[in-house]
Amino acid sequence: EVQLVESGGGSVQPGGSLRLSCAASGFTFSGHWMHWVRRVPGKGLVWVSRISSDGSSTTYADAVKGRFTISRDNAKNTLYLQMNSLRVEDTAVYYCARSGYSIGWHYFDYWGQGILVTVTS
Amino acid sequence: QSALTQPPSASGSPGQSVTISCTGTSSDVGDYNYVSWYQHHPGKAPKLMIYEVSMRPSGVPDRFSGSKSGNTASLTVSALRAEDEADYYCSSYAGSNNFVFGTGTEVTVV
Numbered sequence: 416e417v418q419l420v421e422s423g424g425g426s427v428q429p430g431g432s433l434r435l436s437c438a439a440s441g442f443t444f445s446g447h448w449m450h451w452v453r454r455v456p457g458k459g460l461v462w463v464s465r466i467s468s469d470g471s472s473t474t475y476a477d478a479v480k481g482r483f484t485i486s487r488d489n490a491k492n493t494l495y496l497q498m499n500s501l502r503v504e505d506t507a508v509y510y511c512a513r514s515g516y517s518i519g520w521h522y523f524d525y526w527g528q529g530i531l532v533t534v535t536s
Numbered sequence: 537q538s539a540l541t542q543p544p545s546a547s548g549s550p551g552q553s554v555t556i557s558c559t560g561t562s563s564d565v566g567d568y569n570y571v572s573w574y575q576h577h578p579g580k581a582p583k584l585m586i587y588e589v590s591m592r593p594s595g596v597p598d599r600f601s602g603s604k605s606g607n608t609a610s611l612t613v614s615a616l617r618a619e620d621e622a623d624y625y626c627s628s629y630a631g632s633n634n635f636v637f638g639t640g641t642e643v644t645v646v
Contacts, residue, residue, distance in 0.1 A: 419581075450635070452637070458639075458640075459539065459623075459625060459637060459638065459639045459640035460574070460576075460582070460625050460627075460637040460640065461539070461637060462627070462634075462635040462636060462637055465633055465634075465635065472633070474632065474633040474634055476537055476634070477537055478537075510581070510582070512582075515584070515587065515593075517587065517588055517591070518570075518588065519570070519629075521568070521570035521572070521587070521588070521629045521635075522570070522572035522584060522587040522588070522627070523572070523574070523582075523584060523627070524584050524587075524593065525581075525584075526581040526582045526583070527581060528580065528581050529581070
């Protein structure tokens with residue numbers, strides 16, 4: 416059974432940092448792209464970042480570019496999101512999601528339960 | 537990277553059908569057949585319902601169907617059931633390994 420379990424969330428002041436982790440199990444982690452997606456309270460889902468299966472390629476939404484870094488440790492089956500220079504508008508539930516593959520890596524076939532990040536003074 | 541536009545809400549009676557639209561641009565929905573749809577019950581993990589416009593993953597009932605015309609994709613839920621009440625989001629590939637989600641639609645079974 417595919418499982419994705421996020422951790423590392425919490426409350427932080429503006430300008431602070433947090434590192435989220437996503438422990439993966441039940442599949443060959445090193446064979447899949449992975450993503451971070453967030454949901455702002457009362458609003459919708461927003462794609463945050465993506466990393467290739469070997470970690471060599473990453474992309475970011477404009478809103479987090481230069482502040483967030485996605486990475487992975489395939490030996491530990493773990494995905495990370497380092498979040499620096501946090502802003503109030505980064506407050507959200509953060510989900511890790513696995514990319515499914517068909518013609519390409521263009522959809523998210525398994526998701527974690529999400530972890531809350533609150534940025535407040 | 538503007539969000540795809542979805543109606544905020546949609547509703548139907550049990551047994552009826554509801555269709556949700558997802559409007560993007562020629563740079564995302566209109567340019568790629570990589571639209572997917574997700575069902576999200578609050579507090580739970582989102583669930584993939586449709587990928588590549590109209591493909592259904594194993595285990596998703598055939599009451600769920602997807603289509604696309606131009607810059608607008610649609611999800612239709614037929615024979616509505618109480619458990620279909622949830623938030624629904626579309627997503628599209630937007631080129632250069634970027635992705636975009638829709639604004640979300642709350643489906644109510646009345």
